[in-house]
Amino acid sequence: MNHAVRHIGLDQTPDVWPESAAWFIGSAFLTGTLLELSTHPKPGLVTPRSNGAHRDMNLQTFMVSSAAIAPCLYQCAQAGLAHFGAEQALLPVIRGIGSRYERRLLAATNGINTQRGLLFSAGILSGVAGLVMRDRPLADADELFDLTASMTQGLCQRELGTLGDEDPKTAGEKLFRRYGVLGIRGEVEAGFPTVRAAGLPALRSARERAASLPTLLLHTLISLMSTTEDTTVLWRGGLSALDFVREAARRILDLGGAMSDEGMAAIAALDAECIARNISPGGSADLLAITVGVDALLGGHLPSPIAVVHTPDGAPAL
Ligand SMILES: CC(C)(COP(=O)(O)OP(=O)(O)OC[C@H]1O[C@@H](n2cnc3c(N)ncnc32)[C@H](O[C@H]2O[C@H](COP(=O)(O)OP(=O)(O)OP(=O)(O)O)[C@@H](O)[C@H]2O)[C@@H]1O)[C@@H](O)C(=O)NCCC(=O)NCCS
Numbered sequence: 001m002n003h004a005v006r007h008i009g010l011d012q013t014p015d016v017w018p019e020s021a022a023w024f025i026g027s028a029f030l031t032g033t034l035l036e037l038s039t040h041p042k043p044g045l046v047t048p049r050s051n052g053a054h055r056d057m058n059l060q061t062f063m064v065s066s067a068a069i070a071p072c073l074y075q076c077a078q079a080g081l082a083h084f085g086a087e088q089a090l091l092p093v094i095r096g097i098g099s100r101y102e103r104r105l106l107a108a109t110n111g112i113n114t115q116r117g118l119l120f121s122a123g124i125l126s127g128v129a130g131l132v133m134r135d136r137p138l139a140d141a142d143e144l145f146d147l148t149a150s151m152t153q154g155l156c157q158r159e160l161g162t163l164g165d166e167d168p169k170t171a172g173e174k175l176f177r178r179y180g181v182l183g184i185r186g187e188v189e190a191g192f193p194t195v196r197a198a199g200l201p202a203l204r205s206a207r208e209r210a211a212s213l214p215t216l217l218l219h220t221l222i223s224l225m226s227t228t229e230d231t232t233v234l235w236r237g238g239l240s241a242l243d244f245v246r247e248a249a250r251r252i253l254d255l256g257g258a259m260s261d262e263g264m265a266a267i268a269a270l271d272a273e274c275i276a277r278n279i280s281p282g283g284s285a286d287l288l289a290i291t292v293g294v295d296a297l298l299g300g301h302l303p304s305p306i307a308v309v310h311t312p313d314g315a316p317a318l
């Protein structure tokens with residue numbers, strides 16, 4: 001068995017591999033989804049202790065929508081594992097699965113848009129991961145992101161560039177018309193540059209510095225917020241809100257991010273300010289879930305959720 005496969009605990013016996021690989025991939029992104037939701041504080045976002053800048057959803061709204069979309073991740077991974085031929089031909093298969101689950105998401109939340117963006121990005125990555133992992137573990141994040149960019153080449157032109165004079169329907173289409181921003185489609189078609197350049201480096205840096213799990217997750221989010229072209233922020237507050245969020249996040253990173261007392265104080269202040277201004281960086285929250293999921297696919301180990309204290313004789317303190 002391949003060392004990397006053994007390292008991430010997959011059973012590579014031929015008749016079990018596709019099933020276990022699909023569950024492994026889906027669980028990686030579900031782990032990222034659940035850990036994002038469980039993180040507190042998160043400026044302007046829903047947490048176990050705050051609804052952030054939202055009046056129409058709370059943690060349980062996200063719990064039911066996460067439960068509704070979890071099977072989609074597994075099915076997209078299975079579609080990738082079963083796909084033979086050019087990767088571009090896999091995209092419509094993934095889009096078909098995702099569209100069905102977007103309806104299930106909205107049915108589970110009574111029409112509230114909690115995680116449409118996450119469904120899109122995590123579904124596509126699950127499919128691409130399946131494409132690669134049919135034969136072997138992922139080499140690195142670049143392999144996953146480069147293949148994603150290849151599979152979705154032309155997506156923005158097809159779905160945004162050909163809007164013509166017809167009325168834009170979704171937030172992303174309206175914002176493309178108004179500001180020329182590409183939103184989640186642009187992030188995906190470019191191969192997740194924000195996760196590559198900000199998310200994964202921040203997560204790895206926090207892990208190397210032995211940060212606790214909550215600190216690691218929040219530090220990664222702030223790093224993502226400093227650079228994400230988040231159409232969720234744009235939708236609510238325009239370019240001034242997007243500039244405000246990115247500049248505030250950069251200042252927090254200059255103070256040490258979530259790994260310093262000064263940074264944590266600035267995060268608390270930003271949370272209050274986002275709520276006061278009705279700003280919610282939902283796109284960055286999605287990218288936090290994606291970052292954790294990709295790290296898990298690569299066998300990354302996260303700090304224990306509870307820092308276990310051991311007694312002098314080595315037994316865990318109860
Ligand atoms: C492909 C679609 C998902 C595109 O949808 P849309 O045309 O709306 O495009 P965008 O606005 O660009 O993106 C939609 C959501 O993606 C998140 N997002 C935005 N920018 C980025 C970015 N730069 N990087 C990553 N992700 C980004 C964001 O999603 C999160 O925020 C939403 C919750 O926030 P909230 O403010 O509450 O949103 P609203 O309720 O809309 O506003 P209020 O009324 O409350 O004020 C939530 O979606 C989070 O996930 C953007 O909102 C879609 O068209 C599509 O095709 N879907 C079908 C499914 C599919 O194809 N799946 C394939 C794979 S399975």
Ligand SMILES: Nc1ncnc2[nH]cnc12
Nearest residue numbers: 037045046114282285286
């Ligand atoms: N925790 C959260 N709060 C608000 N919007 C989100 N989109 C994804 N995660 C979110």
